[in-house]
Amino acid sequence: MRIGIIGCGQLARMLALAGWPLGLKFSFLAEPGDTGDCVRGLGELVPMPDGFEAMAITELAEKVYTSLEKPDVITVEKESVPVDLLEALKKYCAVYPDPKAVRICQNRGCEKEFIEGVGAAMAPKIVVNTAAELKLAIEQLGFPVIVKTCEDGYDGLNQWKMDTAGDLTEFLESRDSIVESVVEKRVNFSREISLILVRAADGRTASYPATQNWHEGGILRASLAPAQDIDEGLAKQIQDLTERVLGNIDYVGVLAIECFVVDGKLLVNELAPRVHNSGHWTQQGAATSQFENHLRAIAGLPLGSTEVHGFAGMVNLLGVEVTAQTALKPNAFFHTYNKSVRPNRKVGHINIVHNDAEAMKKQLDATIAAIYSD
Ligand SMILES: Nc1ncnc2c1ncn2[C@@H]1O[C@H](COP(=O)(O)OP(=O)(O)O)[C@@H](O)[C@H]1O
Ligand SMILES: [Mg+2]
Structure with a gap:
């Protein structure tokens, strides 16, 4: 095939x-x-x-x-x-996935409408097309906000954080016009988590346990799975969100949902109609990787188990030169993308697996510290 x-x-x-x-x-x-x-x-x-x-x-x-x-x-x-x-x-x-799902995710405005439509919570937001609408939206939402263009945004690209009226003035003075954008209230999240789900052509679904993520400048730097300290309330919200999304979209393949946790409440940030960076840990940390499960789903093969092997961590290699020689440890695995190194460019990642949660986190932190000394 x-x-x-x-x-x-x-x-x-x-x-x-x-x-x-x-x-x-x-x-x-x-x-x-x-x-x-x-x-x-x-x-x-x-x-x-x-x-x-x-x-x-x-x-x-x-x-x-x-x-x-x-x-x-x-x-x-x-x-x-x-x-x-x-x-x-x-x-x-x-x-697969159906182009309609890809279309929804291509435009943040449509994506948020979809999220709202399934009854899932998210940060307050307003879609704007002009400078006047932008000003009005910020008046309604109040600072701090984050402005994201509806299209062509990824890895924190084409988004601007604004804390004061001065930031807004500076932003508007730096451009002739604005393109369709979402203005979002900036939320004070206690953490970011993502859900990696998969649905096969025959309707069967599977999901990996929630992943906890850390971003720097809008780019994913590290993940840990299964996310720790998920209490009953949050687990229920994750389950409910999974059902609402999968129940309302005709989807085959892997789908990722990025979320914020604010005061114990799950808010959806965005969807990705594809395998996702925050699911890379599944290559060593789960019985079947997200990549294999995406292929199984779209090729009409039985889905693989999403059972996890202990505790997993992932560190992105962003604009840094790291070799297998330095990255590999008995429980650390190196994935390079065969790309040249440019500032902040994703050129590879390291997966860590451990049977002890604390030891894994310690090793994850040490790996991050060794790679990024800031
Ligand atoms: N409303 C918000 N409040 C607080 N932080 C946010 C908000 N929106 C985005 N961020 C931060 O910026 C990161 C990137 O934003 P996101 O909307 O996921 O864009 P991208 O498509 O570039 O991944 C998020 O993972 C989060 O860390
Ligand atoms: Mg994102």
């Missing part, structure tokens, strides 16, 4: 690495600017056809499907993919 992946970054790499033992073959669609370094040697790397911008979507879909070597299933490894192309590709093979 051949899997076509739209995108060729590290998530595509780790999907392919998980899929080869299952006998799956891969083709990757590289968009302009993608080097393909992450997936080199793991399958066919196919560039977007020449002149694709001017092509009718039906013609483009046929060209893409054929050049991807006629995959049996097409999936995505990032959010910013041409959804119309995904829709058109459904004529040729299964496309």
Whole structure:
């Protein structure tokens, strides 16, 4: 069976690495600017056809499907993919997750509407399109806020924290106009957690235990799983949120939900219609990794157990040069993405597993300290 992946970054790499033992073959669609370094040697790397911008979507879909070597299933490894192309590709093979789910997650405004629609809680927010609307929204919400563009935002990109009227003035003076954005009340969370869920084509679902995450400048730096000290109330909210989301979206594959915990209350931050950085620990920390389970789901194979092996931690390698030689320990595992190092760029991660929660956290903290001395 051949899997076509739209995108060729590290998530595509780790999907392919998980899929080869299952006998799956891969083709990757590289968009302009993608080097393909992450997936080199793991399958066919196919560039977007020449002149694709001017092509009718039906013609483009046929060209893409054929050049991807006629995959049996097409999936995505990032959010910013041409959804119309995904829709058109459904004529040729299964496309999972459904492009409609990808479309919802591509625009923060639509995503938040969906979250609201399923009855899940989130930070107060207002969608704005003009400077006047932005000012009014901040008046209503009150500082501190965070402004995020509705599209093209990831890893803290295209978002601005504002604490004072001066910050707002400075922001507005630095640009001619503003694009559609979500203004959100900045919440004082006690922690961030994420949920990694998977649903198979036959409707069966599985979920990994909640992961606790730490971000720096909007970029994930480290995760720990299972998140500790989840009391009964929070566990109930996690269960309820999982059911509400999966019950309201026609979805096949892995889906991630990022959340804040504020005064014991679970608030949804955002959804990701794909395997997620906060699920990388599952490569060593769970019976089946999120990558394998995504493939099992989209390929119509039985889902694998999400049972965890003790306690797991993950440290992202962000713009730092770390080698296997220094990273590896009997219980520390190195994953490099074959990328050149640039400031803050995700170039790899280290997974740690331990049968003792405290010892794992200690090792996780020591690993973070060794890599990032700030
Ligand atoms: N409303 C908020 N209140 C407090 N912190 C926030 C809020 N929104 C985002 N953040 C912080 O910024 C990080 C990145 O924001 P997020 O909305 O997840 O954007 P991205 O799509 O770039 O991941 C979050 O993980 C969190 O640490
Ligand atoms: Mg996020």
